[in-house]
Structures are given as C-alpha cells and as structure tokens.
Amino acid sequence: MSYNSAQQTPNASAFAPSEFQAEGDKHILVVDDEDGVRNLFASFLSESFDCTTAASAEEALLLLAARPYALVISDVMMPGRNGIELLREVVARYPDTVVVMCSGIDRTQRVLDAVRLGAYDYLVKPCDLDVLAMTVERALERRSLLRAARQYKLDIERSNDELRRSKAELERLQTQIIQSEKMASLGQLAAGVAHELNNPAGFIYGNMEILDECTRGLACLLAFYEAVPLAPDLAARARRIEEEVDYGHALSDLRSIIADCREGAERIRDVVQNLRTFSRLDEAEFKKVDIHEGLESTLRLLARYYSADGVRLSRDYAELPPVDCFAGQLNQVWLNLLVNAAQAARAGGEVRITTRRDGQMAVVRVSDDGQGIAPEDLKRIFDPFFTTKPVGEGTGLGLSVTYSIVERHRGTISVESTPGHGATFTVSIPIDAPRDAEGAEGQTHQR
Incomplete structure (x- = not known):
C-alpha cells in the first residue's frame, strides 16, 4: 500500500525529542520496499535524527553491521526476507536497538507475534506522522530507560562485589587481629615461662657446680681416711659403717646424679634460649636478622615433634646476608610452614629446607613428600579458616597469618x-627493606 503525498505532509513541529534521548539515539534506520514510505518517513525524521533508509531486510542487515542504530522502523511484507525475519535478527544481534514494525494490513495475530518476538510497537499504514513522532519518542525513551536500567544493574552488581570483597577483607583483618592478639599473648606467656624457668635453672646449675666441688672434696677426704691407720676398734666400726652406707657406690651414684642434674639444667637453659630466640620479644624492632638462625631456632623447638613421627629433615642453605625483618614474626612463618610440612610428610617422610639469594630477595623453600594439595584447594590455601585437615585438627588460620606476615614484610x-x-x-623476603616497610607493622594490604 502506498501513501498519497498530498494527504501526508511532513510537520516537523509534530515531533519533539524526549529529554531521555542521548547523542547515541540520533541514528534511525527506515526499512521499506516502497519508495514513497521510505522517503516520507526519512524526510519527516531527518528534521531531528540522522536517518538512513533501506529497501530490503538484506540491505538493512548490512547497514546494521556497519554502524549501531538506536531504532529500526521496518515494514512487515517485503520481497525476500520479510520484516519478521529482520526483527528476529535485530533482536538476537543488536539488543540495544529498538524495533517498530509497520504494515498496511491490520491483523491482531501479526501484531501479537511481532510484540512477542521483541518489537516495541506496531504501526498500521498509512499512519499519521504525529503518531509516528510519538511512537519514535516513546521507543527511544524506552531504549534509554532500558539501557539505564542495565547500567544501574551493573553498578549494583559491581557495588555488591565491592561490598563482598570489603566484607571478606574485614573478616580477614578481624581474624588477623585476633590471631595477632593470640600470638602477642603467646609471646608474653613464652617470655614469662622463659623468665620463670631461667632463674631456677640458673640456681640448679650453679648449685650443681658447688655440689660437684663438695663431692670431689668428700671423695678426697674419704680417700685420706682410708690411707690413715686406725685403732682396731675404730677400724672395725669404720668397716661396719662402710658396709651399711656402701659409700663407694654412693659416691659414684652421686657423681652420676650431679652430671644428670647439670645436663637437665643445661637443657632447660637451651629451651629458654630457644623460646627467647623464637619469640624475640627482646628484639621487637625492625632490624637485620640471620634467617638461618631463625630457621634453626624453630627447628630446635620442633625437634621432638619431628623425631616422634620419624620425619627426616634435610637442609640446603646458601650463603645469605642478614635480612631486614621483625624476627619474631618471621619465625612464626617458619613455624607454621615446618609444622604443616611435618604433618603432610607423615611417618618416615622427608621435609627439605632450601635457601638461596635471588637478586635482592632472600628465598626460603619448605618442601614435603606428602600427598600434595588438590588443585581446587590451591586457590584457597591462604584464605582464613580454610583447612584440608580433619575437623578438630586445624583452625585454618596458620597459612592466612603466614601470608599476612610475609605481605607485611613486602615479600x-x-x-x-x-x-x-x-x-x-616458597617465601621471598627483601634483603634490604623498602623505606616504608619499617612502619608497616600492623598495616595490611589487599591480595
């Protein structure tokens, strides 16, 4: 059906662009096989829009592939591919493009089909140009609102993601604070225990020295008495006492007891020293530290833990310069890694410690020959509360705290x-700390 141009006179004032229209809403494509319809619609719409025309669905698809259009106004009945097929293609390929269908045949089912397939509206030709203007306005307004809604949804999803990340970070910080308080309490407890043990151990060790000297003096005195001749009655009495006391064996036992006590006191002193070295509460400042010394002090604390399960330990230490760090915190890293490695290695397994220098980084590797870690667990291994151990055997905090300590050292x-x-x-720690690292204690950084 064709238009009578005398009956349909373009009236530019009938069209008023909506406040919702953006710069991207200026491109409209008119698709119709009738020249009169195309020219009339294009002439009317060109007053306010960048209007392009196409005589077929095939030509329209080529134009759509070349540039985006805000609105497509298409006839239904056209040679070749009809308007309904074009509608399907536009809806599938160009979701930001709104489609308005036109037809000279007013069929309710066709209208419903077009709307069901995604058309915004359906115009019956010949249509009043004021109706066309209103339809275009509303179609573009709907397009703008839909795009704004999609963007709003994306913004909400992005905000939700940020909130989830912030919540997870707050939980991690809270966990770290709790664990830090626990470690501080443990350090204070270790310092108190070390102090309480150190003084008695010193008394015992000092008294053993005095007792050893007294024992040697008594032995000399007894030897002297044995060499001095006694009157018969005194000699008989001395023999009876000697048989009752058996002082020869008693003297030997006393020497052995003194040696055992001295060894025990020395072991107590070693434990105290290891506790002090491990906690480093007397060295809380940021300073140069021998990493190997920290590893060895941690291993001494774990010696019985390793030997009880028959776990073999091998070391391959390279020459390393002193490293800037908080020694007590770094020792906590070694403790967590070495305990986990021993548990993973199982009875008769092996744990290997290697160190090397890589440029300005000191690198420490702790390896075990256990069952390994499942690929799906590797991504979460440093997350708070995540553990692969059976219920009741792990809190899931050790590696999270380890991660935080290493991160705090800019490693x-x-x-x-x-x-x-x-x-x-593998742990890498800067040998020479960055200028701001010393003030980093208590700070955290996102992973």
Missing part, C-alpha cells in the same frame, strides 16, 4: 603442588 609467598608428589612453599 611474597607461593605454593606449588602436584597431587601425590608433595608440596613446596
């Missing part, structure tokens, strides 16, 4: 594992 920690072939944790 890195990573893990490599193949199921069935053990795991290796």
